[in-house]
Amino acid sequence: MEYEVIIGLEVHAELSTKTKIYCGCTNEYGSDPNTHCCPVCTGMPGALPVLNEKVVEYAVRAGLAMDCDITRESKQDRKNYFYPDTPRAYQISQFDLPLCVGGKVDVNVEGENKTIGITRIHIEDDAGKLVHDAYTGGTLVDLNRAGVPLIEIVSEPDMRSAADAVAYVEKLKGILEYIGVSDCKMQEGSLRADVNLSLRPVGQKEFGTRTETKNLNSFRSIARSIEFEIERQKAVLEAGGVVYQETRRWDDEKGEGFSMRTKENANDYRYFPEPDLLPINLSEEYIENIKKSLPELPESRKARYMSELNLPEYDAGIIISSKALSDFFEEAGKVCGNYKAVSNWIMSDIIRASREYEFEYDNMPYTAEQFGHLIQLIDSGKISGSIAKTVFEEMIKTGNEPEKIVEEKGLAQVSDEGAIKEVVDRVVAANPQSIIDYKAGKDRALGFLVGQCMKEMKGKGNPQILNKLILEILNK
Amino acid sequence: MEIRREDIEHIADLSMLNLSEEEIETYTKNMQEIVEFANQINELDTENTLVSAFASDAYNVFRKDEVRESLSRDLLLKNAPSSNGEAYALPSME
Numbered sequence: 001m002e003y004e005v006i007i008g009l010e011v012h013a014e015l016s017t018k019t020k021i022y023c024g025c026t027n028e029y030g031s032d033p034n035t036h037c038c039p040v041c042t043g044m045p046g047a048l049p050v051l052n053e054k055v056v057e058y059a060v061r062a063g064l065a066m067d068c069d070i071t072r073e074s075k076q077d078r079k080n081y082f083y084p085d086t087p088r089a090y091q092i093s094q095f096d097l098p099l100c101v102g103g104k105v106d107v108n109v110e111g112e113n114k115t116i117g118i119t120r121i122h123i124e125d126d127a128g129k130l131v132h133d134a135y136t137g138g139t140l141v142d143l144n145r146a147g148v149p150l151i152e153i154v155s156e157p158d159m160r161s162a163a164d165a166v167a168y169v170e171k172l173k174g175i176l177e178y179i180g181v182s183d184c185k186m187q188e189g190s191l192r193a194d195v196n197l198s199l200r201p202v203g204q205k206e207f208g209t210r211t212e213t214k215n216l217n218s219f220r221s222i223a224r225s226i227e228f229e230i231e232r233q234k235a236v237l238e239a240g241g242v243v244y245q246e247t248r249r250w251d252d253e254k255g256e257g258f259s260m261r262t263k264e265n266a267n268d269y270r271y272f273p274e275p276d277l278l279p280i281n282l283s284e285e286y287i288e289n290i291k292k293s294l295p296e297l298p299e300s301r302k303a304r305y306m307s308e309l310n311l312p313e314y315d316a317g318i319i320i321s322s323k324a325l326s327d328f329f330e331e332a333g334k335v336c337g338n339y340k341a342v343s344n345w346i347m348s349d350i351i352r353a354s355r356e357y358e359f360e361y362d363n364m365p366y367t368a369e370q371f372g373h374l375i376q377l378i379d380s381g382k383i384s385g386s387i388a389k390t391v392f393e394e395m396i397k398t399g400n401e402p403e404k405i406v407e408e409k410g411l412a413q414v415s416d417e418g419a420i421k422e423v424v425d426r427v428v429a430a431n432p433q434s435i436i437d438y439k440a441g442k443d444r445a446l447g448f449l450v451g452q453c454m455k456e457m458k459g460k461g462n463p464q465i466l467n468k469l470i471l472e473i474l475n476k
Numbered sequence: 477m478e479i480r481r482e483d484i485e486h487i488a489d490l491s492m493l494n495l496s497e498e499e500i501e502t503y504t505k506n507m508q509e510i511v512e513f514a515n516q517i518n519e520l521d522t523e524n525t526l527v528s529a530f531a532s533d534a535y536n537v538f539r540k541d542e543v544r545e546s547l548s549r550d551l552l553l554k555n556a557p558s559s560n561g562e563a564y565a566l567p568s569m570e
């Protein structure tokens with residue numbers, strides 16, 4: 001039987017506020033365990049939470065950027081569950097009145113445009129971290145992350161494949177980075193997704209029973225866990241079995257999903273209005289001000305790159321996929337005035353170098369300004385395109401200004417006709433066969449001679465002049 | 477509303493508590509009394525009362541996003557029944 005795949009996502013993004021959601025502890029990643037904790041975020045008796053105003057602002061920013069309606073009268077609710085990562089024995093979340101409802105984002109999947117509905121966005125606090133203690137075999141609790149502000153973005157069941165889901169999360173990541181509410185570092189867990197997935201026979205209206213695979217923190221694990229779960233449910237259904245509604249985990253190393261103990265499936269959260277926190281009432285003016293402060297979003301940048309700067313859609317799409325890369329493109333382009341060249345370098349050398357030297361776009365070893373200068377050196381004829389690659393490698397290794405590298409390494413292009421002619425005469429004299437080959441119609445001979453001259457000049461000869469001088473001799 | 481022993485078992489399960497037979501019996505009785513006590517509120521006439529989640533009219537009580545000093549870890553872990561000096565130590569949760 002043919003099945004249709006139905007996927008909905010719950011994406012959790014940690015907000016990049018300075019402090020936690022309900023206390024003044026710093027919201028900084030990667031410090032010693034239990035050093036960012038106070039009575040509030042560790043659930044000491046009598047400690048009272050006070051909501052961080054930036055959390056509301058960031059959630060509303062995200063909602064507006066994703067076309068949501070903003071709830072004017074909202075509140076927070078208590079979600080009860082007993083687990084050592086949550087010292088209060090409840091999470092503060094939002095139940096029936098989330099801050100944002102009814103939005104959408106547009107994604108492009110393999111050339112096809114799709115709209116993915118956003119059901120809601122709500123604020124909540126993150127839990128602490130449990131770490132296995134190899135020494136004692138026990139479990140250690142680090143509460144630095146407890147109380148870190150999160151938004152949970154819940155989608156409609158609008159996705160039909162792993163590719164849809166990946167494109168959607170990439171889109172959310174882009175938007176959240178652009179509006180500056182989350183750094184979305186997936187390897188640090190600041191963006192994670194839960195995947196709800198079910199199958200139904202093609203043509204059937206009702207949804208099948210869905211499973212939820214929790215806590216996926218890379219695009220790769222999102223895609224692989226979806227492929228796995230599709231095949232698993234298909235096999236169950238085809239064998240005449242029943243898919244159970246359950247929570248599942250994904251083991252990235254083994255490449256397989258597994259069901260969690262049924263005990264943890266008891267979703268008996270007993271929500272009720274959080275008595276320690278007062279309601280949130282947002283005025284039209286407040287919402288309007290945030291709307292006005294939103295920066296240009298990735299889609300709009302992409303359209304501008306295509307229409308004003310003549311970039312191909314594919315290239316524009318790659319550049320806007322990261323805010324840092326897009327900012328770099330704009331700044332370097334402004335410095336040198338040659339956006340097309342910057343784009344070409346991004347598509348080839350910069351993307352390659354970021355993989356080879358393992359740097360992130362928000363932390364490149366050279367600045368956009370320095371890179372703009374490199375393009376200027378090429379455009380003014382000071383260095384050739386091939387020498388520029390050497391200079392670029394040097395910039396990565398040293399972080400030095402390209403002008404300084406060219407000077408120190410003596411890489412400036414030689415455009416002096418007399419100096420080039422000397423080399424050309426020498427090379428041609430040493431390769432008489434090439435002249436015979438060229439006259440016999442072998443164009444390759446020209447390329448060979450140019451290559452030999454370049455080699456002799458260590459790549460610094462001006463290629464146009466070089467070509468011209470060799471042709472003059474050959475065509476004599 | 478009648479509290480059954482299954483209700484107590486369910487709540488104990490959610491709270492990860494292992495209760496003895498005796499305790500289940502005691503708590504079923506206690507919980508029945510608590511619910512009956514709370515049920516007194518149902519006697520109030522709420523015909524003309526607005527539905528509301530809060531007793532106060534206040535709203536938008538926010539905090540500025542400014543860092544304040546956290547507790548020292550030594551002090552924090554003083555309340556831990558068991559720790560390794562850096563983290564709360566528990567039996568294995570795996």
Ligand SMILES: [Zn+2]
Nearest residue numbers: 023025038041
């Ligand atoms: Zn705190």
